[in-house]
Amino acid sequence: MALKKIGEQTIKFENPPSIVSTATIVGPKEGEGPLKNYFDLILEDDKWGQESWEKCESKMQEEAVKLAISKGNLSEQDIEYLFSGDLLNQITTSSYCARQLGVPYFGLYGACSTMSESLSLGAMIIDGGFADKVACATSSHFSTAERQYRYPLEFGTQRPFSAQWTVTGAGASILSSEGGGPYITYITTGKIIDPGIKDVNNMGAAMAPAAIDTISIHFKDTGHTPDDYDLIITGDLGHVGKDIVVDFMKEQGYDISKVYTDCGIKIFDSKKQDTHAGGSGCGCSAVVFNGYIYNEMLNGNLNKVLLISTGALHSPTMTQQGESIPGIAHAVTISNEK
Structure with missing residues (x-):
């Protein structure tokens, strides 16, 4: 019996997981925006010393997860599952991040809904008693997304006013069965x-x-x-x-x-x-x-x-x-x- 499900599509957690730490890494443009003082790390360039934008994005996600773990006074060995995803084909950013971390991994694809998707599944795992500490993460990069979904950057396409700017950034949350919230x-x-x-x-x-x-x-x-x-x-x-x-x-x-x-x-x-x-x-x-x-x-x-x-x-x-x-x-x- 689905004891924690209420209504059509909602779950009310019996033992709400605590978000014990978070971390963020953003690109230069994001670091010039109104929220610049809230980010942990602002990159000086959009490759961060890597050979390609795709490798930069994977490094961003990896380092965001590591930083969130560190800010929670935890080690990578404390993390029982990683829930992460991204926009690229075969969620390569997240898979290569997981390769480096060596944490049991669920790769997710919900396009730009992936942060809430990872938080949802991570919370269900903890409230269900299957783990005590999990990491939830996702990332995107303006240059990787543009050339996969629309046009090569070199093409210089004029963007209509309904168009949006893909954020270069990675965010990670550490959820725990213990903690003082949120x-x-x-x-x-x-x-x-x-x-x-x-x-x-x-x-x-x-x-x-x-x-x-x-x-x-x-x-x-x-x-x-x-x-x-x-x-x-x-x-x-x-x-x-x-x-x-x-x-x-x-x-x-x-x-x-x-x-x-x-x-x-x-x-x-x-x-x-x-x-x-x-x-x-x-x-x-x-x-x-x-x-x-x-x-x-x-x-x-x-x-x-x-x-x-x-x-x-x-x-x-x-x-x-x-x-x-x-x-x-x-x-x-x-x-x-x-």
């Missing part, structure tokens, strides 16, 4: 929602319906309302997707406008940094959560947060065959109280 108290696992968007430069519109669906179901399953949260934040819808979410949530009877924003809006100054609709990528919600949100919770400025990492399950192979771009969104409630 705690993961609920998760709501999303369904794939496909609004039929085919424009690879309009990810916000492609993902927004999935966010709307997951947030609505979360409220129905838990009985929570927007007033129960200090912050409701999606992963990387940017300005375009955020406006869609606000409008459609009002139609469903939920005015989230007073407490809602998006990680892709928080991480960049879109006007000064020319990021058009905002940030995107796995690393977007990863560094905003593990940097800004986590530290604001530790300082008591935020006490209860609903993080909804959003993902566009975009395959160039399929979109070139005329297919649309499915969306997914996973919600995680993080609270300073159990």
Whole structure:
């Protein structure tokens, strides 16, 4: 019997796992943005001494996990599972990171929803009594994502205003069965929602319906309302997707406008940094959560947060065959109280 499941798609944890430490590494552009003081390490260049952008991204994820472990006063031997993923084919960033760490590994792919996906599965493993300490991580890199999903950088394609800037960054959380919080108290696992968007430069519109669906179901399953949260934040819808979410949530009877924003809006100054609709990528919600949100919770400025990492399950192979771009969104409630 699923004793911890409530409603349609939500789990309420009996023994909420504690997030005992986090770490973030970002690229130079992210380090010039509004959240620069919340990141652990800002790179001076986007290769970090590596031969390629892909190798740089793998190093970023590896070092973020190691740093989170160290900040938690733990060793790599203390970590029983690693849950991580990224945007690249065959999640190579995460697999090569796991190769270096030597930790039992679950490789995940949820596109830009992967941070919430990893937190969800890590929390389930701990609350289920299968482990005491796990690492959850993800990463993205502007240059690796652009040349895989859209065009070679050398092509110099002009970006429309609906386009977003893939975040160069890696974030990691260490979850434990013990600790003083913040705690993961609920998760709501999303369904794939496909609004039929085919424009690879309009990810916000492609993902927004999935966010709307997951947030609505979360409220129905838990009985929570927007007033129960200090912050409701999606992963990387940017300005375009955020406006869609606000409008459609009002139609469903939920005015989230007073407490809602998006990680892709928080991480960049879109006007000064020319990021058009905002940030995107796995690393977007990863560094905003593990940097800004986590530290604001530790300082008591935020006490209860609903993080909804959003993902566009975009395959160039399929979109070139005329297919649309499915969306997914996973919600995680993080609270300073159990």
